[in-house]
Amino acid sequence: MSHKIVVTRSLPEDLLAPLHEQARLVVWPYEETPMPYRDLKQELQDADALFCNVTDTIDQELIESAPKLKVIATMAVGYNNIDIPVCQKHGIKVAHTPDVLTETTADLTFTLLLSSARRVTEGEALIKNNQWQTWAPFFHTGVDIYEQRLGIIGMGRIGEAVARRAQGFSMDICYYNRSRNETAEQELGAAYLSFQEVLSSSDFVCVQTPLTPETKYLLDRKALFTMKEGSVLINTSRGGVIDEQALYEALVDGPVGAAGLDVFEDEPISSDHPLLQLPQVTATPHIGSATVATRRKMAAMTVRHIQQVLAGGSPEYAVV
């Protein structure tokens, strides 16, 4: 047993069992609390593999203090928290978990879309706060979903899965990517439009890009203020893709009618954040892929990635 593996969150024992058989595991004992950076740095000094997640910052300092590290396997598809060029420079393999979480994340995206359009959480709060007085012709009206236009910024795996759900609502689908997605165009009837056209013509805009230097604040003030009057914005990608201050202004004084947000620039978002004071914001705590079945698949895939690299091979889903 020569390998050391660091796991930054507690996980069900049966999921980690295959690793125990071939290595010494250091597992952060808490599920709800991230492993502090300092402890992680200390443990990585003689580690061969790292099992991490979206809350761990895997930066140059950390990577360069881990001379034996061979693989960083993250239990997520997004890897914006990992310094990929530094990993490449040091020959460290990086693996992530696409595909297994696609449908689950699309379900949550569509849940936010439906909920924002029909003001579900606002309505629930009215009832629970004893503020529902009567049925009234225009009481608590929302916007229609069926036959409306859905614009997807980032038509990749999750974007396509959201579009498939939108077909069931007879939505008119358009998208923007840097490159054209022939599958989405031919099989889902999605129209390829410019970024501006998607924003200005869509009743619903779903953001599904990764967070990269290019997509940081992709939805800035200018972009948000070109959105269609009364439109609904859904973000289940990463908080940093949207300028939150500008989104607040676009919701209060601009064209955005409502927003459904699963991700935030700083997580966990503080309950006194201005966005959370707005009734037209529906917020969930970064739970896009959070079903038991999907999280188990993600964890099992992350374990396999570590096994594959420690056995001298390449991970099934390699970033680099």
Ligand SMILES: NC(=O)C1=CN([C@@H]2O[C@H](COP(=O)(O)OP(=O)(O)OC[C@H]3O[C@@H](n4cnc5c(N)ncnc54)[C@H](OP(=O)(O)O)[C@@H]3O)[C@@H](O)[C@H]2O)C=CC1
């Ligand atoms: N809320 C949650 O819990 C979850 C969040 N996520 C987030 O969702 C993201 C997407 O996942 P997934 O669908 O699997 O990823 P994919 O790589 O399959 O899709 C990403 C899409 O974004 C497009 N894109 C990338 N850069 C740009 C850009 N600069 N401008 C416009 N479009 C761009 C890509 O097209 P092209 O390259 O042609 O531009 C591609 O179509 C993840 O990176 C992660 O951050 C994922 C799972 C759960």
Ligand SMILES: O=CC(=O)O
């Ligand atoms: O945010 C989650 C992910 O898998 O990426």
